[in-house]
Amino acid sequence: METTTKVDLGNFRTETRAWLEKNCPISMRQPVKSTSDMYWGGRNAKFSSEDQKIWFEKMLEKKWIVPYWEGKYGGGDLTPEENNILTQEMSRLGCRKPLFSFGIAMLGPALLKFATEEQKLRYLPEIVKGKIWWCQGYSEPNAGSDLAGLQMKAEDREDHYLINGSKVWTTYADKADWIFCLVRTNTDVAKHSGISFLLIDMATPGVSVRPIKLISGKSPFCETFFDNVKVPKSNLIGTLNEGWTIAKYLLSHERQMIGGVGQTDIKRDISEIAKEKTKMTSGQLEDSLLRTQVSKFEMDESVFELTIQRILDEDKTGNKAAALSSFFKYYGTELNVKREELLIQIGGDESLLWVPNDKNDADAARKFCRSKGNTIEGGTSEIQLNIIAKRLLNLPN
Amino acid sequence: MALILTEEQNMLKEAAAEFLEANSPLESFRKLRDNNYKSFDPEVWKGFIEMGWTALTIPEKYGGLDFGYTGLGQILEETGKTLTKSPLISSILLSATAIRLSDNELIKAKWLPKLMNGNKLMSFALDERSYFDPNTIESTAILSDDNFIINGAKNMVIDACNSDLIIVVANLNNSTSLFLVDTKSEGVEIKTDILMDAGSYSSVVFKNVTVPAKNQLNLKVKGEEMLKSIIEIGAIGLSCEMLGSVQAAFSQTMEYIKERQQFGTKIGSYQGLQHRAAKLFCEIELSKSIVIKALQVIDQKNENLSYYAHLAKAKLGEVLKLISNEAIQMHGGIGVTDDVNIGFYLKRARVIQRLLGDTNYHLSCIAKQKGY
Numbered sequence: 001m002e003t004t005t006k007v008d009l010g011n012f013r014t015e016t017r018a019w020l021e022k023n024c025p026i027s028m029r030q031p032v033k034s035t036s037d038m039y040w041g042g043r044n045a046k047f048s049s050e051d052q053k054i055w056f057e058k059m060l061e062k063k064w065i066v067p068y069w070e071g072k073y074g075g076g077d078l079t080p081e082e083n084n085i086l087t088q089e090m091s092r093l094g095c096r097k098p099l100f101s102f103g104i105a106m107l108g109p110a111l112l113k114f115a116t117e118e119q120k121l122r123y124l125p126e127i128v129k130g131k132i133w134w135c136q137g138y139s140e141p142n143a144g145s146d147l148a149g150l151q152m153k154a155e156d157r158e159d160h161y162l163i164n165g166s167k168v169w170t171t172y173a174d175k176a177d178w179i180f181c182l183v184r185t186n187t188d189v190a191k192h193s194g195i196s197f198l199l200i201d202m203a204t205p206g207v208s209v210r211p212i213k214l215i216s217g218k219s220p221f222c223e224t225f226f227d228n229v230k231v232p233k234s235n236l237i238g239t240l241n242e243g244w245t246i247a248k249y250l251l252s253h254e255r256q257m258i259g260g261v262g263q264t265d266i267k268r269d270i271s272e273i274a275k276e277k278t279k280m281t282s283g284q285l286e287d288s289l290l291r292t293q294v295s296k297f298e299m300d301e302s303v304f305e306l307t308i309q310r311i312l313d314e315d316k317t318g319n320k321a322a323a324l325s326s327f328f329k330y331y332g333t334e335l336n337v338k339r340e341e342l343l344i345q346i347g348g349d350e351s352l353l354w355v356p357n358d359k360n361d362a363d364a365a366r367k368f369c370r371s372k373g374n375t376i377e378g379g380t381s382e383i384q385l386n387i388i389a390k391r392l393l394n395l396p397n
Numbered sequence: 398m399a400l401i402l403t404e405e406q407n408m409l410k411e412a413a414a415e416f417l418e419a420n421s422p423l424e425s426f427r428k429l430r431d432n433n434y435k436s437f438d439p440e441v442w443k444g445f446i447e448m449g450w451t452a453l454t455i456p457e458k459y460g461g462l463d464f465g466y467t468g469l470g471q472i473l474e475e476t477g478k479t480l481t482k483s484p485l486i487s488s489i490l491l492s493a494t495a496i497r498l499s500d501n502e503l504i505k506a507k508w509l510p511k512l513m514n515g516n517k518l519m520s521f522a523l524d525e526r527s528y529f530d531p532n533t534i535e536s537t538a539i540l541s542d543d544n545f546i547i548n549g550a551k552n553m554v555i556d557a558c559n560s561d562l563i564i565v566v567a568n569l570n571n572s573t574s575l576f577l578v579d580t581k582s583e584g585v586e587i588k589t590d591i592l593m594d595a596g597s598y599s600s601v602v603f604k605n606v607t608v609p610a611k612n613q614l615n616l617k618v619k620g621e622e623m624l625k626s627i628i629e630i631g632a633i634g635l636s637c638e639m640l641g642s643v644q645a646a647f648s649q650t651m652e653y654i655k656e657r658q659q660f661g662t663k664i665g666s667y668q669g670l671q672h673r674a675a676k677l678f679c680e681i682e683l684s685k686s687i688v689i690k691a692l693q694v695i696d697q698k699n700e701n702l703s704y705y706a707h708l709a710k711a712k713l714g715e716v717l718k719l720i721s722n723e724a725i726q727m728h729g730g731i732g733v734t735d736d737v738n739i740g741f742y743l744k745r746a747r748v749i750q751r752l753l754g755d756t757n758y759h760l761s762c763i764a765k766q767k768g769y
Contacts, residue, residue: 271764283769285764292760300712302708313400385676386668386671393651395665396655
């Protein structure tokens with residue numbers, strides 16, 4: 001294999017920087033504040049601004065929507081080193097992602113590993129072009145932590161599968177065009193051995209969606225119902241009844257994402273907020289217990305960031321990060337929950353605002369409520385600890 | 398810089414693990430203790446010198462390997478697993494670092510080779526109170542003709558009982574200075590206690606001790622800055638040993654709960670223990686990251702040394718305390734007997750976490766740095 005020399009990489013960085021500075025509109029270099037700042041694509045895609053459209057189209061043309069996929073699937077053929085440089089340069093300028101997509105982060109990796117070439121050529125380029133908005137159908141009302149206990153049935157009807165059942169926590173199901181699902185295809189075997197991975201068009205007759213309201217007052221989550229839904233057999237990914245392997249592979253991606261691996265947004269130091277919001281006496285937080293809490297929290301936050309870096313450095317292929325995904329998920333979300341708790345603790349009475357009488361962007365209380373879901377979604381903290389104990393520490397059953 | 402060891406550093410670490418396992422396993426710690434609390438095994442120390450470990454941080458100019466603190470850190474981490482006692486901390490991590498940071502060329506040229514070759518042992522005398530407080534030094538040095546006269550009382554001086562020389566931190570004209578004192582000088586009185594980790598720690602009284610003027614370590618460099626760097630590098634070195642101990646105590650505990658049966662089943666199958674074990678695993682992953690980062694920061698002469706030193710000692714202090722406690726609890730009744738070795742980690746933990754400042758001390762330093 002050819003290796004890229006350091007000189008080439010240096011040139012790549014220079015060119016990338018110049019290209020981004022020329023082509024990324026200034027308004028697309030501002031932090032994402034609301035959902036309208038994110039472009040999700042899909043059949044009913046709407047750009048919220050002209051700049052958003054320009055930015056997406058420029059990146060699409062440059063093949064940098066998913067820069068690291070192969071060209072035949074619509075990617076930019078970048079090496080991991082080049083892709084790192086692009087990511088660094090984008091975050092240096094503060095460029096927004098041109099397309100937000102579960103297709104890129106979650107379905108894509110599964111297709112690349114498990115789908116047939118024909119399926120890859122059909123679905124991957126659509127993901128890159130933002131033509132299809134994908135959502136994920138894993139959990140069910142009676143299959144949360146016990147995901148493998150899922151019941152939604154796919155019966156073999158000669159030329160198609162007949163789907164009956166429901167999914168829950170399907171993020172943006174009300175907006176998505178297609179869903180990738182885990183379905184039960186065999187009820188006579190151990191629960192892990194009768195699951196398959198199926199793609200379903202949400203426009204198929206019999207699919208319906210009900211949004212779920214969370215304690216934070218809003219949510220992207222839905223419940224999705226399947227009532228005698230006919231799905232072509234060619235929509236099966238991987239081998240029949242071996243969907244659990246794909247599910248596990250995908251979950252490790254999802255957990256790293258929730259745990260914060262690869263996250264580039266910079267959070268404000270809790271101590272800065274505490275200094276601003278609470279009383280200081282001779283250069284120290286007057287509340288000495290708060291000072292301890294803040295310093296301990298910041299210690300763990302810094303050390304966790306170093307750990308993400310170390311694990312990625314130890315294995316650039318990401319295999320190690322995948323093996324440790326339960327650690328990232330557990331620790332990252334526990335930290336976030338602590339952070340939101342500290343924020344409403346130090347934020348003063350206004351951090352409790354729910355419906356402010358004048359329009360301001362107070363959202364601490366809602367963010368706090370939303371954070372309570374972090375240690376539950378994508379596998380609860382307790383499930384992650386089980387996985388660490390069993391798979392990483394090899395503790396007995 | 399990537400947070401990984403280079404190939405050479407990895408080889409060094411493996412060599413250290415192999416040597417210590419062969420020549421100084423955990424059982425050797427027990428033998429030294431039972432042999433009237435012997436401070437170290439001279440044969441093992443000879444091995445350290447032959448392997449070049451005492452030369453890792455010494456510049457080539459003085460005959461050293463100039464291999465860096467990341468290398469020394471690997472040795473310290475391995476000694477934390479086997480709890481191998483040696484003058485590595487007192488003579489090399491603290492004293493050789495102090496001399497390396499000195500701008501007194503005569504002292505460097507004379508003593509660095511001797512420390513490295515193990516011809517002389519040295520101790521570092523800083524503490525004066527029963528808690529770590531490097532900003533309150535009451536020992537004094539007064540210039541009188543060509544000599545300094547030193548007065549003061551130091552405590553927690555590691556291995557002073559075996560040392561040929563002591564580096565003393567004292568006030569000279571209202572600022573901090575460091576002096577090299579021969580332990581046989583008139584007016585030096587050393588009294589040694591054994592602490593709970595079976596190590597030797599001395600109180601050293603200096604009563605009108607005459608020290609030649611050429612024995613001052615800081616000439617143009619500021620003593621305060623030198624001392625700060627010694628403490629920071631020392632704290633990171635101690636964090637390495639602590640990282641070794643948390644890993645060893647944890648893995649021995651995991652072995653135990655995989656074997657021990659109660660109610661007809663392995664106790665490691667109970668979720669009550671599994672979740673706690675998994676949390677300890679997470680803490681160890683975090684500990685590894687801060688330790689390697691801090692070591693690299695020393696070698697890169699990064700200006701953030703102070704921050705990472707505080708972070709390392711704070712985090713490792715917390716994690717070692719947690720794991721040394723959990724290790725005993727998960728061992729159950731046998732864990733509180735002297736028949737098994739797991740209690741050694743607990744006792745070493747309580748001493749090393751205090752040396753050069755505990756978690757609270759270092760967290761408070763970070764808070765001050767960040768202005769809260």
